[in-house]
Amino acid sequence: MDNRKRKLGIRMWRARYIYLLLLPYVVWLLIFHYGPMYGLLMAFKKYSARLGVWRSPWIGFANFKRIFITPGSVTAIKNTFLISFGRILFQFPFPIMLAIMITEMRGTKLKRVYQTIFTFPHFLSWVVVGAILTSFLSSNGGINTMLANMGMDKINFLSDSRNFLILLFASANWKGMGWSAIIYMAAIAGIDPTLYDAAKVDGASRLQQIRHITLACIRATIAIVLILDVGHIMSAGFDQIFNMRNPVVSNSVQILDTYVYDITFLATPDYGFSTAVGLFKAVINFAVLLLANKIVHIISGERMIG
Amino acid sequence: MKIKRKRYDGVDISCFVCLTIFALLIIVPFWNAVVISLETYSAYIRNPMAWVPGEFTWDNFEYLLKQSNGLIVAYANTIKVAVIGTLSGMLISIMAAYAFSQEFPGKKPLFYLMLLTMFFGGGLIPTYLLVKNLGLIDKHAAIILLSLTSTYNIIVMKNGFESIPRDLPEAAMIDGANELTIFARIMIPLQKPMIATFSLFTIVGYWNSWYWPMLVLNDSRKTVLQIFLRSLIASASQNVSMESAAMEEFQTYTLGIQMAAVIAVILPIMMVYPFLQKYFVKGVLVGGVKM
Numbered sequence: 001m002d003n004r005k006r007k008l009g010i011r012m013w014r015a016r017y018i019y020l021l022l023l024p025y026v027v028w029l030l031i032f033h034y035g036p037m038y039g040l041l042m043a044f045k046k047y048s049a050r051l052g053v054w055r056s057p058w059i060g061f062a063n064f065k066r067i068f069i070t071p072g073s074v075t076a077i078k079n080t081f082l083i084s085f086g087r088i089l090f091q092f093p094f095p096i097m098l099a100i101m102i103t104e105m106r107g108t109k110l111k112r113v114y115q116t117i118f119t120f121p122h123f124l125s126w127v128v129v130g131a132i133l134t135s136f137l138s139s140n141g142g143i144n145t146m147l148a149n150m151g152m153d154k155i156n157f158l159s160d161s162r163n164f165l166i167l168l169f170a171s172a173n174w175k176g177m178g179w180s181a182i183i184y185m186a187a188i189a190g191i192d193p194t195l196y197d198a199a200k201v202d203g204a205s206r207l208q209q210i211r212h213i214t215l216a217c218i219r220a221t222i223a224i225v226l227i228l229d230v231g232h233i234m235s236a237g238f239d240q241i242f243n244m245r246n247p248v249v250s251n252s253v254q255i256l257d258t259y260v261y262d263i264t265f266l267a268t269p270d271y272g273f274s275t276a277v278g279l280f281k282a283v284i285n286f287a288v289l290l291l292a293n294k295i296v297h298i299i300s301g302e303r304m305i306g
Numbered sequence: 307m308k309i310k311r312k313r314y315d316g317v318d319i320s321c322f323v324c325l326t327i328f329a330l331l332i333i334v335p336f337w338n339a340v341v342i343s344l345e346t347y348s349a350y351i352r353n354p355m356a357w358v359p360g361e362f363t364w365d366n367f368e369y370l371l372k373q374s375n376g377l378i379v380a381y382a383n384t385i386k387v388a389v390i391g392t393l394s395g396m397l398i399s400i401m402a403a404y405a406f407s408q409e410f411p412g413k414k415p416l417f418y419l420m421l422l423t424m425f426f427g428g429g430l431i432p433t434y435l436l437v438k439n440l441g442l443i444d445k446h447a448a449i450i451l452l453s454l455t456s457t458y459n460i461i462v463m464k465n466g467f468e469s470i471p472r473d474l475p476e477a478a479m480i481d482g483a484n485e486l487t488i489f490a491r492i493m494i495p496l497q498k499p500m501i502a503t504f505s506l507f508t509i510v511g512y513w514n515s516w517y518w519p520m521l522v523l524n525d526s527r528k529t530v531l532q533i534f535l536r537s538l539i540a541s542a543s544q545n546v547s548m549e550s551a552a553m554e555e556f557q558t559y560t561l562g563i564q565m566a567a568v569i570a571v572i573l574p575i576m577m578v579y580p581f582l583q584k585y586f587v588k589g590v591l592v593g594g595v596k597m
Contacts, residue, residue: 008411011410011411012410012411012412015408015410015411017484017485017486017489018405018408018410018485019405019410020486021401021402021404021405021486021489022401022402022405022406022416024398024401024402025398025399025401025402025405025455025460026402026416026419028398028451028454028455029419029420029423031436032433032436032451032452032454033423033427033428034423035428035432035436036427036428036429036432036433036436037426037427037428037432038428038432039428039431039432039433039435039436040428040429040432042431042432042435053435098325098328101321101324101325102321102325104317104318104321105318105321105322105325106314106318114325114329115583116579116580116583117329117332117333118328118329118332119583119586119587120332120576120579121332123510123514123575123579123586124514124572124575125514125515125516125532126516127514127516127532127535127536127539128514128532128535128568128571128572131339131535131539131564131565131568132335132336132338132339132565132568133335135338135339135342135561135564135565136334136335136338136339140354141338141354141355142334142335142338142354142355143355145353145354145355146355149355174331174332178332179590182587182590182591183590183591186591206315206317207317210317239517243536257430260430260431261430264430264431264434265521271431271435274430274431275429275431275432278429278430278431278432279429281429282426282427282429286425286426289425
């Protein structure tokens with residue numbers, strides 16, 4: 001036993017430089033990631049700034065019960081699910097289609113130019129993208145002028161809640177689709193080319209090849225991306241909604257994250273309740289991620305975790 | 307001999323048409339913003355969808371530079387945050403990634419300590435209170451520290467270090483080099499491409515960060531570009547709803563000025579992106595390998 005301890009001591013002494021290299025990161029991790037986790041106690045307390053986190057009185061799950069009886073948070077939960085579900089339906093498939101089209105397209109030079117264009121918006125913030133698209137889509141903006149010039153009716157993109165919802169999905173695709181396609185393109189590039197040659201010999205058309213070879217071979221990648229997307233079901237895109245919403249539609253796109261922001265920074269804050277909403281969101285996200293992982297594993301044999 | 311050329315079939319044509327439409331959908335709103343920023347407000351009112359500026363002017367950019375000193379201050383602050391943040395963030399994560407690529411007592415628990423933060427965290431309010439309690443409100447240090455590095459970056463870089471053949475550092479060890487010399491003289495130079503890629507991502511991340519700056523930086527002298535842009539746009543749209551009383555004020559933040567601010571904020575990214583695109587793409591692919 002003593003011998004073992006001494007050996008551990010020697011091994012640790014040998015690794016002293018490793019610990020030195022790791023030290024700044026671990027200190028940062030403890031302060032900026034584990035520090036806030038201590039603050040999660042607020043969710044179970046009636047927090048008062050005067051008493052601080054530790055001395056504020058415990059109130060059990062009262063803050064969590066409030067989530068389900070406060071009209072604002074109930075609406076936010078509904079909207080969050082609705083928008084997340086919409087994103088999986090109307091955003092998730094597009095990068096796959098884009099990746100297939102780019103790989104099927106001929107002309108290497110044009111391909112490269114297009115890819116630069118497609119991936120560029122990913123590197124802009126939603127502040128910037130929101131500003132550009134809002135100006136372009138406003139009632140007197142570029143696109144409505146074009147419609148009017150062609151003798152068509154103007155479309156109210158920004159202040160009609162149904163149109164705004166469609167705009168959310170469309171603009172997220174506008175910004176992120178090209179970037180998300182990269183992972184699928186890499187998967188397609190890894191497919192054994194002899195599979196296609198064999199299919200050609202058998203007389204398969206290009207569409208059949210896409211369906212039975214390309215899509216079949218990138219199934220694993222599709223599954224992993226889907227699991228990750230579903231794992232964010234409670235985060236319905238704060239950055240985008242926060243930067244594109246306006247007073248007319250803000251109620252119909254109030255998601256949990258914008259709700260927490262609004263009640264904390266635009267009203268008299270109740271930190272305990274806000275923390276509870278945040279914790280509720282994180283726990284559901286994590287649970288759904290594990291569940292999605294399990295379901296996808298049962299269906300297709302692919303999995304991401306475990 | 308005749309070279310046989312394959313004819314274009316339906317798939318080729320539909321791919322080309324779809325991709326061209328999508329490319330135009332991305333370019334047109336951008337181009338529209340550029341045109342608006344380079345024309346007078348009255349020209350914009352006459353034709354909001356001009357393909358070239360109706361009445362060319364630099365006024366909008368001049369206004370940003372002269373009348374509102376916010377842009378210059380925000381630029382300087384953003385560069386400061388991005389440079390310090392990227393240098394210190396990369397340093398700390400390279401060191402950690404290298405350490406995790408080695409064997410040492412306590413590696414597993416420390417690794418799980420890091421991994422957990424990928425799936426779970428304190429969230430908005432506890433983090434905000436932490437920043438407040440540390441006295442970091444209105445300090446650039448808050449912005450730098452909050453997004454210094456990520457678990458994802460460290461894991462991918464750790465895999466990079468692990469891919470280096472073992473005999474290389476061992477040979478240096480026999481020659482009398484210690485752990486730190488090996489790290490600085492052998493391991494880091496070998497990982498230069500990966501370090502460059504992650505530095506790019508980090509610097510763009512700082513350039514685009516707006517959420518924590520919005521919460522933490524109230525002092526206008528501390529503002530960063532994204533916040534400058536946000537407040538410029540927000541005050542313009544507020545004035546629209548206030549109508550006549552504030553009309554004069556509204557005129558100072560015309561759409562031309564707003565779009566000029568947009569262009570000013572994204573200009574550096576726009577200039578370098580076409581040349582660095584392949585490094586960004588490499589970055590996402592290197593992360594594609596399983597952990």
